[in-house]
C-alpha cells in the first residue's frame with residue numbers, strides 16, 4: 001500500500017494506471033517486477049519538460065490556488081453577510097464577485113511576479129469608481145445600510161454606474177476596508193497619487209490582457225478632478241464615521257459639486273436627516289435628484305418617494321416619473337424599491353396584481369420579510385397568482401423566520417385554531433378572513449401627506465384575518481422623518497390592499513390605538529392621577545363589590561363580542577375535558593374553565609341558589625331567557641322532575657348551536673328541552689304554541705337586564721305565568737333593573753320578593769297579572 005502511495009505521489013499523471021496495476025497484483029517478487037515495469041511505462045510515457053516548464057506549472061498552480069482561495073473566501077463572506085436563502089441571491093453575484101476577486105488578486109504583491117507592483121490598484125479602483133459615480137467604499141452588509149444611510153459609512157446598495165458588471169455592495173466586507181486603505185494611502189507621502197496611478201496603469205498594462213475592459217475603463221476615467229472629488233468624498237466618509245457630521249457634510253458637498261453622484265446622494269441624506277446641516281427635505285430631494293440623474297439607484301428610490309409623498313400638488317407626470325425611477329431602482333436591485341413597487345401596485349390607484357406579485361417576489365427573494373408576508377397573502381387570496389394555501393403558509397413561515405412579527409402573529413393565530421396541517425390553518429384563516437375596518441381609511445395614497453403617512457406607520461397592524469383584510473404596513477416608507485423611523489421604513493414598501501373575499505365570522509373588529517408608556521397622554525394621565533391615588537384606592541376598596549358587578553355587567557351585557565370570543569373557547573374546553581353523558585362533570589368543567597378564563601356562565605355560587613329553587617319548585621315547565629353555553633340549562637335540567645321540560649332562549653344563533661351541543665353532551669334529550677334561537681321578546685309571543693295548555697312554574701331571566709321588565713310584562717300579558725310561579729332574575733341589583741323593582745313593588749298583591757343573594761333575585765308570583773291589570777298600568 002505504501003508503495004502504491006509512493007507511485008501515486010511520484011507519478012501523478014499515471015495515477016489511474018498505478019491504481020489499476022497495484023490493485024491487480026498481489027505481493028511477492030513478481031509484484032515488484034510488475035510494479036517496476038508499470039513505473040517504467042508511466043515514466044516513459046510522460047512528456048519531457050524542461051526545468052523552466054516545471055517552474056511555470058508551479059506558478060500557474062499557485063495562481064490557481066490563490067484564485068480558488070479567494071473565490072472561496074469571497075463566497076463565504078457573502079453568505080455570512082446575506083442571511084437570505086441562497087436562491088434569493090442575485091444571479092449576477094458570481095460575475096460581479098469574480099471581477100472583484102480578480103482585481104484583488106492582481107492587487108496583491110505576493111501574487112504577481114517580482115517587479116510587477118500594483119500596490120496602488122486600490123486607489124485606482126477608487127478613482128475608477130468615483131469618476132463614474134461608482135462605488136468607492138463598499139458595504140459591510142446590506143442590512144447595515146439602514147444604520148447610517150450615509151453611503152460608504154455603513155454600506156452601499158448601489159451598483160457602479162460605469163457599466164461594469166459589479167456591485168460592490170454584494171461583495172461583502174472586504175470592500176469595507178478598501179476605503180480605509182485608500183485613506184491611509186492618502187496620507188502616505190511616499191507615493192503621490194499621480195505617480196501611483198501612472199504606476200498602476202503601467203502595471204495593469206503589463207499584467208493584464210487588454211481584453212479586460214474594466215481596466216481600460218479605470219485608466220480612461222482618471223483625471224485630477226476625479227481624484228479631488230474622490231478625496232473629498234472619502235474624507236467625508238471618514239468624518240461621518242468619526243461622528244463629525246458637519247465636516248462630513250462639507251466634504252460631501254465639495255465632492256457633490258464636482259458631480260460625484262455618491263457624494264450628491266450623501267448630501268441628500270445629510271439634508272434629510274439633519275446631519276451636519278439643518279434638515280431640509282426639499283434640498284435633500286434636490287440632491288437625490290442630481291444623484292439619480294447620475295444613475296444612483298438609492299437616490300432614484302428616495303427621489304421617487306419624495307415625488308410621491310412630499311409634494312403638495314402632485315401631477316400625473318410626477319407620478320409617472322416616480323414610478324419609472326422606482327422601476328429603475330428595483331431593476332438595479334434596490335430592495336426597498338422592489339418592496340415599494342409591490343405595495344404600490346396593490347393600491348387602488350395603481351392596481352396591477354401581476355406587477356405587484358412580480359415586485360413582491362423580487363423583494364422577498366432579496367430578503368424583505370414584509371414582502372414575503374404580502375406575497376403569502378397574494379397566494380392566500382389568489383391575487384395576481386393562482387391561489388395556493390400551502391405556498392401562502394410557506395411564505396408566512398419564511399417571513400416569520402426572518403423575524404417579521406406580523407407573520408409570526410398570523411402563524412400563531414393559525415396554530416391556535418388547533419388544526420395541525422398548514423393547509424387547514426390557511427383555510428381557517430381564509431374562512432375567517434377580512435373585515436375591512438381601517439384599511440381603506442389608512443391605505444397608502446399617492447397624495448397622502450407626510451404626516452398622514454407617519455400616523456399610519458405608527459399604528460399597529462391589526463390581527464390578521466380577525467379584523468381587516470387590508471394590510472397596513474407596519475412601517476410605511478417615510479421619506480423625510482427622523483433617522484430611526486426612516487431606518488425601519490427603508491425595510492418596507494408600504495401598505496398592501498388585498499381584496500375582501502369572505503365575510504368575517506369572528507366579531508372582533510375594533511382597532512385600538514397602541515400606546516407606549518412614554519406616550520405624552522399616558523405621562524399626563526399618570527402625573528394627574530398620582531396625587532389622587534390614595535383616594536382611588538380607598539374608593540375602590542369601599543365599592544369593590546359594586547365595581548366587580550359593574551365590570552361583570554359590562555362583560556355580559558355591553559360587550560357582546562366578549563361572549564363571542566368566550567363561547568368558542570368555553571365550548572372547546574368543556575367539550576374536550578368533560579365526561580360525556582354526565583351533567584355534573586359538564587358543570588365542573590365549566591367551573592374549572594371559569595377559574596382561569598372570563599366566563600358568562602352563572603357559576604357555582606349562583607348555581608347552587610338556582611339548584612335549591614329548582615328542587616323546591618320541581619317545575620313541569622321552566623323558561624330560561626339567555627342560554628349562552630348551556631351552563632344554567634344543564635343545572636336546571638338535571639334537577640327537573642320526571643316529565644319536566646325546559647324552554648331556553650338564546651338570540652345568538654351560533655351561541656344557541658354551541659349550547660345545544662353542550663346540553664346534548666351532558667346527556668339530555670330533545671324531549672327534555674327546546675332551544676329557541678331568537679330574541680326573548682319573540683320567543684315569549686310564540687311560547688303558547690310550545691306550552692299548549694301548560695303554564696310556567698319557573699322562569700330564569702339571565703339575558704339582558706334592561707329587558708327584564710318588558711319580558712316580565714310580556715309574560716304577564718300572554719298569561720303564561722302559573723299561580724305560585726317562581727321568577728329568578730340574575731343581576732337584578734344593577735341600575736338597569738330598577739324599573740323592574742319598581743314594577744314589582746307597585747304590585748304587592750301579585751309578587752313577593754322571596755330573597756336576594758349573590759346577585760340573584762327570587763320572586764314569587766301569587767296572582768299572575770292579566771290583560772286587564774296590564775291595561776290599567
Ligand SMILES: C[S@@+](CC[C@H](N)C(=O)[O-])C[C@H]1O[C@@H](n2cnc3c(N)ncnc32)[C@H](O)[C@@H]1O
Pocket residue numbers: 556563600601602603625626627628629630631632633649650651652655678679680681702703704707
Ligand atoms: C349571561 S349570559 C347567560 C348565561 C347562562 N345563563 C349560563 O349560566 O350559562 C346571557 C346570554 O343571553 C343572551 N341574550 C342577550 N339578550 C338576549 C335576548 N334579548 N334574547 C335572548 N337571548 C339574549 C346572550 O347572547 C348571552 O348568551
